[in-house]
Amino acid sequence: MRIAHLSDPHFGTEVPEVVAALQAALPVLRPDAIVVSGDITQRARPAEFDAAARFVDSLPPVPKLLVPGNHDLPLFNLPLRLLLPDQGYRRVFGAPEQERHAGPLSFAGFDATLRWRHTRGDLQAAHVQSRMAAVGGGAALRIAVMHQPLHTALEEDRDECLLSAAAIADALAGADTDLVLSGHVHMPLLADTRSVFPRLRRHFVLSGAGTAVSHRIRSGAPNSFNLLDIDENCLRITASLHAFDAAAGRFMPATVRHYQRDADGWRAASPAENLSQL
Secondary structure: OEEEEEOOOOEOOEOHHHHHHHHHHHHHHOOOEEEEEOOOEOOOOHHHHHHHHHHHHHOOOOOEEEEOOHHHOOOOOHHHHHHOOOHHHHHHHOOOOOEEEEOOEEEEEOOOOOOOOOOOOOOOHHHHHHHHHHHHOOOOEEEEEOOOOOOOOOHHHHHHOOOOHHHHHHHHHHOOOOEEEEOOOOOOEEEEOOOOOOOOOOEOEEEEOOOOOEOOOEOOEOOEEEEEEEOOOOOEEEEEEEEEEOOOOEEEEEEEEEEEEEOOEEEEEEEEEEOOOO
């Protein structure tokens, strides 16, 4: 099974040639599911949501799960932000928390946005654990999707993690979660929780995706997405970062990491393979 993990497209700031390259790449890669982990738009404007919907509809016809990010709440229309913060998102994509199933994989999307905060997000641990337990059922692999991450690649971004990151990690571990997909900081991350949350009863893999198509890239992190391949026994995950190569005009694999499932969860199976220099 293969998951294409996209994040932070920020429609309203999209780069047309990068959009076209992503639309060309995904059918070739043939994902079994597509996830978009928030910041679908730049300013939650109707035209931005409509452009995002057209983009999502253009992708391969497989199960898709989206969650809102902080940019999907109106910033300047304060009454709307306080009273109906997810109105624009709901109009196009429906409920901000949904579930999807693809073969042995179960996905649960979480809305971590906070109307009282501009960038920070949070969740309730009890809500996370109960939803993950319910959506998991007999699934071989349980996957949680949220916008703000539990951990970041760079120390300077740690203030952008979920406010209750440690408690949420405990809740996810308690529900036997295997993968957590997030975005928000535009700096990719492929890791497991062993060094970040060493005391978890069960460890899981963290996939943090960069910005898929926006010009709002950061130094050292071009437009990118993550591809997650799960073997038929759901005992091994191969996670690869695909970065946009401006000279070639296409997305190319840049970094690969391997994870295997042990009795206490997931761990790195081998050193990272750097296929190109980001």
